[in-house]
Amino acid sequence: MRPKIVLFGDSITEESFGDGGWGASLADLLRRKADVVLRGYSGYNTRWALKVMERVFQAAGDGGAYPSAVTVFFGANDACLPERCSGFQHVPLLEYKQNLRSIVSFLKNRWPRTVIILITPPPIDEEARLRYPYIENTIGLPERTNEAAGTYAKTCVAVASECQIPAIDLWSKMQQIPNWQIECLWDGLHLSRVGNKVVFEEVTNTLKGEGIGAEDLVVDLPLIEDVDPKKPLTAFDDQVTSSGPKTSPILGLIETKPRQLRIPVAFLQRLPEQRVRTELRLTARLKQWRRSTSRWKTALRYQIQIVQCSDDTCARSYEELGFSL
Structure with missing residues (x-):
């Protein structure tokens, strides 16, 4: 059975299968080795994510396969400021922390051997957010700030440490890139091609560190170069291929x-x-x-x-x- 990697998150995950998206790049890297499954929900916060987890993640007995890894990428919406135009998406910091713990606990209880990777919200370009509000902005202030996003990012990393699982500190990582506001984001929040590349590289490196990188996974069925033109059907007699790792x-x-x-x-x-x-x-x-x-x-x-x-x-x-x- 092919390994399965599930991407669970908000719009930054939902859009990851677009042209140049980090999810699409991951699926391309792992083609014929693993199935990359998209479970991204635009606008969702951790409170809403907890509400739908039973429907998103089927138990094995209900037809749901055991994932090798799940990325959990929430926080950008939780960090909306409560008194501003997207305040309905806001989740207080302490609740966000507990929600992340509950999400991790749910996944661990359902699939004890699944690798769970927490990803922090990205940094915020507040000036760009004024140009691209989700709903009408009548007060002229950005609905998100980089400072608030950073606070939620640090909490995300702290939960990962507490749960002894890997975390990707995207908020810090992206701000190491010169002119990150333009290079990594297109609207002050969502990822540009460069931003998607950053997430892709961080996710693939983390998966590799957990022993499920591209080089660790077996190729599904013989490659064409392993097929003998004189006796092509013999390539399908063995359970493993000569070109990839064995199982x-x-x-x-x-x-x-x-x-x-x-x-x-x-x-x-x-x-x-x-x-x-x-x-x-x-x-x-x-x-x-x-x-x-x-x-x-x-x-x-x-x-x-x-x-x-x-x-x-x-x-x-x-x-x-x-x-x-």
């Missing part, structure tokens, strides 16, 4: 280097010891692997020999690990 038939994990799999400790603990020995044939060489921001806080990297198994065995193994085929 374990037991764990469904991706071989990132020849004969190596990154295996979370929790996965191994849930498999019978005898099955680990006989079906994975672990070699004597193993090494403890720690990453402070990884979903696999403490993991073992094994050098192993992949052993084929029957479909029934695969199904049982996946079931024990909480996957569904």
Whole structure:
């Protein structure tokens, strides 16, 4: 089954599949390796997001597949000033903080092994916001300020640290770019091509750090260069291709280097010891692997020999690990 990466957020996420958008670029990078699923809702804040999460994210038993990663990109609307023209979108800072915690908790409870990435709101060009108000601006003041956006961004990063998940501090990152108001934003809030490129690079680097980057994922079905012109159908006899990393038939994990799999400790603990020995044939060489921001806080990297198994065995193994085929 192809991995799935879900993009959950407001208009900056909804528009990410447009020409040059960060979501479209991610889908292009991961083509034939992962499905990038858009769940962006223009104008939404964290209060509204919590209200609809059950409908947005189906449980596995209801037909919803287990995502490899979910980006959570809210805060730009929460940070609207309450007394100004878009005040109906405002969420107080303390509630925003609790809402982010609740969103993370919901996703962790539903899918414990999914990588959750929080993304802060971007910086705000207040002058441009006066030229592009969402609704009529009768008081002549921007509905958002960069200072307020920065406060919400710092809170977002703090929640990520508290929940021990990765965060992308877009507010700080973009302001390191000279003339960011024009380079990164087209209306003082939404992303230009340069701004989309910044988000794309930050998301791909974060996914790579979590072991699910483009180079870590297996190509779906043989590439044309792997097809023998004289015997083309033989390319489809094997479960893996010679051009990409292999996948374990037991764990469904991706071989990132020849004969190596990154295996979370929790996965191994849930498999019978005898099955680990006989079906994975672990070699004597193993090494403890720690990453402070990884979903696999403490993991073992094994050098192993992949052993084929029957479909029934695969199904049982996946079931024990909480996957569904």
